[in-house]
Amino acid sequence: MxxxxxxxxxxxxxxxxxxxxxxxxxxxxxxxxxxxxxxxxxxxxxxxxxxxxxxxxxxxxGEKPFSCKECDKSFSFLPDLKAHMRTHTGEKPFSCKECDKSFSYLSALKTHIRIHTGEKPFPCTKCKKTFNQTSSLKSHMRTHTNEKPFSCKHCDKCFRSVFSVKTHMRTHTGDKPFSCIECGKSFCFNSFLKTHMRTHTGEKPFCCKECDKCFRHVSHLKAHMRTHTGEKPFSCEECDTRFRFLSGLKSHTRNYTGEKILSCLECDKSFSYSTCLKSHMRTHRGDRPFSCKQCDKCFRHHTAD
Known part of the structure; x- marks a missing residue:
């Protein structure tokens, strides 16, 4: 040299x-x-x-004379080795002044700071979206090219980012790193935990613009909006009946399959619909919630013989 x-x-x-x-x-x-x-x-x-x-x-x-004693990685420069060692020691010397987060690398702190400043210096050349880090831009660009270079080793699914494939891997490993501090339930994804926490806080951040109803999940709001738009996107393959909700379609298809997925805990009977199971359960409990307006008789079912 x-x-x-x-x-x-x-x-x-x-x-x-x-x-x-x-x-x-x-x-x-x-x-x-x-x-x-x-x-x-x-x-x-x-x-x-x-x-x-x-x-x-x-x-x-390609010379890399600086080797990590903890793993098999090598580096060309000593500062890079020192920075890498923090992944083993857990040291995070770079702290954010706006919040309590700390980072192992100065570059990671600089990227994080953009969350507070709102700075998004990396624009997409295909559309008007901007991003606060190059990795996010690269991942986004694949939505235009439809490139999915990261594949799962356990199934045939492919993903646009390393983060997405790592997240997906939890469906195979069963890893649930996100735990609820209120009840102890664990979740594969942080988004699932955030949604679950609303069952404790009662928060319903997704509100309908047509009426005063609010929901914990955005999916529930989207489903609710169909009651206003009249949209019925779920159609039966056996007939021309359409439904607003997937649950309605699944319930309807049992008319053809004869499937009975709801079992009585008191006896061995099974039912296709929850309404039928609820009605049946009254035979065990003795409930008679339907009363006659003309006399004092009560009945288990709304239509009695």
């Missing part, structure tokens, strides 16, 4: 000023001949010091 460096080096004018790639704040003013000699040029890239060129040459040679 020394021969390559010697061939690549040549003195250049000391009147030119630029920043050192290893220290962007240091300007190139040379007072000593020895420093001027190390102000060199390498294929258009300029370095203030011979050490800077040597470090740069590792990007061409």
């Amino acid at each position: 020394s021969d390559t460096i010697n061939k690549a080096t040549q003195p250049i004018s000391t009147t030119h000023e630029e920043t050192d790639p290893q220290n962007r704040d240091q300007r190139k003013n040379f007072n000593y001949l020895s420093l001027r000699k190390t102000h060199i040029r390498h294929k258009g890239e300029k370095f203030s010091y011979l050490s800077g060129l040597k470090r740069h040459m590792k990007t061409h040679t």
Whole structure:
């Protein structure tokens, strides 16, 4: 590598000023001949010091002399190894001044800060969306190209981002890292936990613009909106009947399949519909909720023989 460096080096004018790639704040003013000699040029890239060129040459040679003792990873530069070691020690020296989050890398903190500032410096060239980090932009660009380069090792599903495939893997491993502090239930996804927490807080953030009803889940709001629009997107394959809700279609198809998925806990009878099971349960409890307006008789069913 020394021969390559010697061939690549040549003195250049000391009147030119630029920043050192290893220290962007240091300007190139040379007072000593020895420093001027190390102000060199390498294929258009300029370095203030011979050490800077040597470090740069590792990007061409692939040399990685700094190895992690905890795993099999190696690095070209010592600062990169030191930063990597934090993944083993758990050290997070970079703290956000706006919230209590800390990070292992300065770059991660800078990206996080954009959540508070709202800065989104990475625009999509295909549409008007902007993003606060390049990885999000790259993942988004695949929605235009339909590229899904990350595949699951357990099934044939493919995904646009590493994060998505890692999240999906929990459906195979059964890993549920997100736990409710109120009841102890665990969930595969953080979004599921957030939704579940509303059962404790009573929060219903999704409100209908047509009426005063609010819902815990956006899916419930979308389903409710069909009562206003009249939309019936779920159709029966056996007949031309359509339904607003998937549950309605599933219930309807049991007319054809004869499936009885609802079992009585008191006896061995099964039913296709929850209404039939509820009605049947009154034979065990003795409930007679339907009363005659003309006399004092009560009945288990709304229509009695």
